[in-house]
Amino acid sequence: MNYIAETLHTPVTDECEVLVAGGGVxxxxxxxxxxxxxxxxILLEKQFMLGGLATAGLVTIYLPLCDGMGTQVSFGIAEELLRLSIKYGYEAKYPAAWLEGGSKEEKTKRRYEVRYNAQLFxxxxxxxxxxxxVKILYxxxxxxxxxxDKKIxxxxxxxxxxxxxxxxxSVVDATGDADICVMAGDETALFGPGNILAAWHYFAEGKGYDLSMLGVSEIPEEDRTEETAPLIARRFQGIDGKELSEMVQCSHDQILAxxxxxxxxxxxxxxxxxxxxPQIRMTRRIVGKYTMDTADDRKEFADSIGMIGNxxxxxxxxxxxFRALYGGAVKNLxxxxxxISAGDAMWDVTRVIPACAVTGEAAGVAASMTDDFAALDVALLQKKxxxxxxxxxxxxx
Ligand SMILES: Cc1cc2nc3c(=O)[nH]c(=O)nc-3n(C[C@H](O)[C@H](O)[C@H](O)COP(=O)(O)OP(=O)(O)OC[C@H]3O[C@@H](n4cnc5c(N)ncnc54)[C@H](O)[C@@H]3O)c2cc1C
Known part of the structure; x- marks a missing residue:
């Protein structure tokens, strides 16, 4: 490969106590x-809107804050953002029993999830x-x-x-792809199986509009052709600029067809x-001090920072x-x-919106307390x- 050497004199234009990279949930x-x-x-966001996949990616289903048995498990900002997402109107999935008060039986029937309008959220x-x-830099x-000294x-x-x-x-890596971890030298891992192609979009049929959750696995048998077969089999890793561009173009082809x-x-x-x-689910994550696993169901962790359902x-x-949030090689990251750190099967559970809000809140509070996460007084974090x-x-x- 050819290289070009650049000499950079980069002006320092801002300072803050907590720097958050990525303005998704x-x-x-x-x-x-x-x-x-x-x-x-200071919050850095490369798009010109907040929300990441949950808004610009048109993934407008705020998955459940409950366990599916009528008990709420995710609280704090995770619940605040769910309510905020439908503050100016919801699109579908309005769980009245949860939002307005209902019996446990009703809450068991209908999970605590909503569908919101991306723009309004x-x-x-x-x-x-x-x-x-918060100072937002779009x-x-x-x-x-x-x-x-091992700090950013x-x-x-x-x-x-x-x-x-x-x-x-201190720095919070909320890029979705552990980009800052890679830049700073924390250990990361890739999602082994790769991602299927998604082509979610909104459509109108004359009056009103709706969400189409189109994916290549949804192509009916009768429409499968020699052209679509390789696409159905294809998996995307999501950390290569050219591959991502190609993935987005394949997704546009599917929408048009x-x-x-x-x-x-x-x-x-x-x-x-x-x-x-790009509508990509699991790409790259930190290798944390602890890596979550589906076998952790109802396991008690002394350093728990919150809960999620499945x-x-x-x-x-x-x-x-808390240990699933940091690696330690970079002290203030x-x-x-x-x-966050989760094995391939568990990743499908930790990647969704409520879990992102739960871990975001904990990371933000922790980042307000220290520039050395491994040395943080976890009991004090939990109290806060x-x-x-x-x-x-x-x-x-
Ligand atoms: C097809 C599909 C369907 C899904 N369905 C659901 C669903 O129904 N319900 C659900 O709850 N979840 C669903 N998910 C998962 C969920 O939407 C996301 O995993 C979640 O929203 C991720 O939030 P995040 O903040 O971690 O990351 P992201 O939403 O990816 O946000 C990261 C943000 O960081 C920005 N960024 C990245 N790198 C940089 C950088 N270097 N500098 C500055 N900014 C940067 C990006 O622009 C982005 O805004 C789905 C995902 C996909 C792809």
Whole structure:
């Protein structure tokens, strides 16, 4: 490979106590939590809207905060953001028993999940963060880090103004892909099986609009051709720029083919929105001090920072140990969201919106307390989380 050597003199344009990279649900929760601890917070987001996959990615189903047996398991900012997502109206899945009060029997029948409008959720989240004093930098990519004594001393950013540096005392990696971990030298792992192609989009059929959860596995037998067969078999890793661009183009092809087919039956069938970020589920994660596993169902962790249910089946409840959020090689770096430490099977549980909010809140509070996560007084972190309404242990439900 050819290389070009660059000499860079990067101006330091900002300083803060907590620097959050990535403004998806995890980054929103982390920034909010840190700001509420009275810290100066800067949130970097390379898109021009908040929410990541949950908004720009058109994944508009806030999966359950409950265990499927009528008991709520995720609290704090995870619940606050669920309610915020439908503050200005919901699209579907309104769980009245949970939101307005209902019996355990009703709560067992219908899980605590909602479908929201992506645009309204993104704007509502932005307004909330602004109100709490978070400085949001849109159109801004974190592109490298400067290190000092095993700590990130500055994060290099690029945006319309060019390249500059931001100094942050502690850093939350909420990029979804553990990008900052790689830049700083923390150990990471890839999702072994890779990802199937997704092509979720919104459509209208004359009046009203709806979400199409199109994926290649949804292509009916009769429509499978020589062209679609390799796509159905194909898996995407999601950490290579060219591969991601190709994946997005394949997804657009699927949407167009689907729309053309539906227009034959109904000429008014139209796509109304397509995702503006790649719809990829599991890519790269930190290798934390602890790696979560599906066998951790109802296991008690002394360092639990909150709980999640399992969106795929009723019953399981997982406490999330603080150790799943950091690796330790980089002292002042913590992760939140779909890049925390979980094995391949468990990753499918920890990647979803409620889990991203739970881990985001814990990462944000922790980042407000220390620039050395391995040395943090976890009991004090837990006390602060409980003060914010988080419940930590299954035994306390
Ligand atoms: C097809 C599909 C369907 C899904 N269905 C559901 C569902 O029904 N319900 C559910 O709860 N979950 C679902 N999920 C999972 C869920 O949406 C995501 O895993 C979750 O929203 C991830 O949140 P996050 O904040 O961790 O990451 P992301 O949403 O990926 O956010 C990361 C953010 O960081 C930004 N970013 C990345 N790198 C940088 C950088 N270097 N500098 C600055 N900014 C950066 C990105 O632009 C993005 O906004 C689905 C996912 C997919 C792909």
């Amino acid at each position: 995890a980054g929103i929760a982390a920034a909010l939590a840190a700001a509420r601890q009275g810290k100066t917070v 993104a704007i509502a989240a932005e307004q909330l963060l602004r109100k709490e004093g 159109g801004t990519s974190a592109c490298s880090v400067a290190m000092e 001393s500055a994060v290099m950013i690029e945006n319309k103004s060019g390249r500059s540096a931001i100094k942050g005392k 689907d729309v053309m087919k539906k227009q034959q039956k109904n000429p008014n069938y139209m796509p109304v929105t397509i995702a503006t970020i 969106w795929k089946k009723r019953g399981p409840v997982y406490e999330i140990p 913590i992760t939140a969201g779909r890049n 989380l409980v003060e914010q309404g988080v419940r930590l242990f299954y035994r306390d439900l």
